[in-house]
Amino acid sequence: xxxxxxxxYHILNPSIWPFLGALSGFTMLxxxxxxxxxxxxxxxxxxxxxxxxxxxxxxxxxxxxxxxxGKEGDHTPxxxxxxxxxxx
Numbered sequence: 478x479x480x481x482x483x484x485x486y487h488i489l490n491p492s493i494w495p496f497l498g499a500l501s502g503f504t505m506l507x508x509x510x511x512x513x514x515x516x517x518x519x520x521x522x523x524x525x526x527x528x529x530x531x532x533x534x535x536x537x538x539x540x541x542x543x544x545x546x547g548k549e550g551d552h553t554p555x556x557x558x559x560x561x562x563x564x565x
Contacts, residue, residue: 485555487546494539501531 505528511521543560546552552560 485553487551487553487556492539492542494535494542498532498535498539501528501535504528505532 505525508521508523508525508528511517512525514520547557547560
C-alpha cells in the first residue's frame with residue numbers, strides 16, 4: 478500500500494543530467510567570454526567548443542532517457558499529453 482500509485486504523474490529518480498547540463502552551459506559561457514575578450518592574449522575557442530559538445534551530449538542523453546521511459550511504459554496519459562503540448 479505504501480508503493481501504491483495515487484496520481485497521474487511519473488515521478489522520476491534523481492538524475493545527473495541537470496547538473497551536467499548546467500556545468501556544460503557554464504563552460505560554454507566561460508569559453509565564449511574567453512574567446513571574445515580582448516583582455517586575453519591567446520583566445521581560447523576550444524573551451525567554448527568543449528562546453529558546446531557537453532551541452533549537445535547532455536541533450537542527447539537526457540532525451541534518450543525520456544524515450545526509454547516512454548518505451549518502458551512509464552509515461553501515463555497525462556504525461557504523454559504534457560509531452561505533446563511541450564513539442565508544439
